[in-house]
Amino acid sequence: MPGKVAKIGTFSDWVGMFDDWRKEIGVNRDEIASFKFDTLYGAIETEEIQFGAFKGRRKWENLRQVPTQQMRDALINLIVYQGDTEFASVEQQRHLFESAPTDWDRKAITRVMIEEMRHGWQMCALLVDHFGYSGKVEAQKMLERRAFENKRLLGAFNVDVDNWMDFFTYTDFVDRDGKFQLQMLKYSAFAPLGRSMSYMLREEAFHMGTGNDGLRRIVEAGVIPAWLIQKYLNKWISSSYDLFGTDNSSSAHWAYVWGIKGRYDELQNQHEAQLDELNDYNRHVYRSEVAGSTAPSAAGRGRSSMPRRASRWMTRPTSST
Numbered sequence: 648m649p650g651k652v653a654k655i656g657t658f659s660d661w662v663g664m665f666d667d668w669r670k671e672i673g674v675n676r677d678e679i680a681s682f683k684f685d686t687l688y689g690a691i692e693t694e695e696i697q698f699g700a701f702k703g704r705r706k707w708e709n710l711r712q713v714p715t716q717q718m719r720d721a722l723i724n725l726i727v728y729q730g731d732t733e734f735a736s737v738e739q740q741r742h743l744f745e746s747a748p749t750d751w752d753r754k755a756i757t758r759v760m761i762e763e764m765r766h767g768w769q770m771c772a773l774l775v776d777h778f779g780y781s782g783k784v785e786a787q788k789m790l791e792r793r794a795f796e797n798k799r800l801l802g803a804f805n806v807d808v809d810n811w812m813d814f815f816t817y818t819d820f821v822d823r824d825g826k827f828q829l830q831m832l833k834y835s836a837f838a839p840l841g842r843s844m845s846y847m848l849r850e851e852a853f854h855m856g857t858g859n860d861g862l863r864r865i866v867e868a869g870v871i872p873a874w875l876i877q878k879y880l881n882k883w884i885s886s887s888y889d890l891f892g893t894d895n896s897s898s899a900h901w902a903y904v905w906g907i908k909g910r911y912d913e914l915q916n917q918h919e920a921q922l923d924e925l926n927d928y929n930r931h932v933y934r935s936e937v938a939g940s941t942a943p944s945a946a947g948r949g950r951s952s953m954p955r956r957a958s959r960w961m962t963r964p965t966s967s968t
């Protein structure tokens with residue numbers, strides 16, 4: 648990559664940088680410092696490419712099997728953007744430990760943060776292990792950008808999440824967007840990327856459950872006025888719509904044609920993909936999920952989810968800029 652010299656030769660060099668990053672942003676609490684991070688690969692439905700121009704061929708296990716340089720570039724780009732959001736979210740939430748409303752919440756945010764770090768770790772492991780020199784440079788840059796210096800790649804990930812209302816709304820809606828992105832990458836023709844998604848998706852369910860459960864408790868307590876809750880919903884639901892990307896996106900078009908990123912419901916969807924409306928399509932599927940947001944809490948508390956349907960607070964998606 649132009650203008651940047653890799654300081655890392657192996658993944659363990661990267662791990663050293665990751666340890667420094669945790670200390671530097673101030674999240675290296677005991678439970679986090681002692682956590683043993685791992686690269687986890689899970690199962691994918693099939694070894695066969697399921698959509699796009701290479702449908703029916705065997706998925707690619709390494710970069711040499713990826714047919715063109717443009718496709719390799721698109722893949723590295725997808726992985727870099729995904730990883731960047733993972734580390735960014737930890738930076739955004741870094742001040743919330745002290746103000747946790749209960750011990751249970753403090754434990755929940757610690758788990759959320761550990762898992763977001765692991766997601767970033769997983770993306771960097773892919774970059775370092777599969778993408779040669781460029782991958783190493785990108786994995787290093789991932790730990791050099793800072794949300795609080797406005798350097799993260801997507802605007803929504805440069806905003807501080809500075810109170811618990813903000814945190815619960817963020818995890819219910821932005822982490823849900825995360826779930827959508829991960830699911831779309833799970834179908835990837837690049838098998839190591841697809842296999843990276845199973846554990847990440849499982850972990851994502853806990854983040855969404857934490858947010859949903861927190862919002863339900865807030866609504867039930869009846870202390871925060873509806874207009875204020877509405878403001879937080881507006882903030883993060885609109886950001887989440889934007890995270891699906893622009894309409895008529897050529898990168899989404901080609902990512903689909905090349906088989907590296909599918910539609911959210913790719914395996915159930917019987918219709919041919921509208922290549923120039925992919926982002927808008929996925930955004931609408933997301934909107935439907937949120938509008939019917941009565942998903943049971945995954946946070947393990949066994950209570951019902953938000954009593955009032957989130958759709959009552961929602962505005963319709965507009966096309967993103």
Ligand SMILES: [Fe+2]
Nearest residue numbers: 733763766825
């Ligand atoms: Fe994540």
Ligand SMILES: [Fe+2]
Nearest residue numbers: 822825851854
């Ligand atoms: Fe998450």
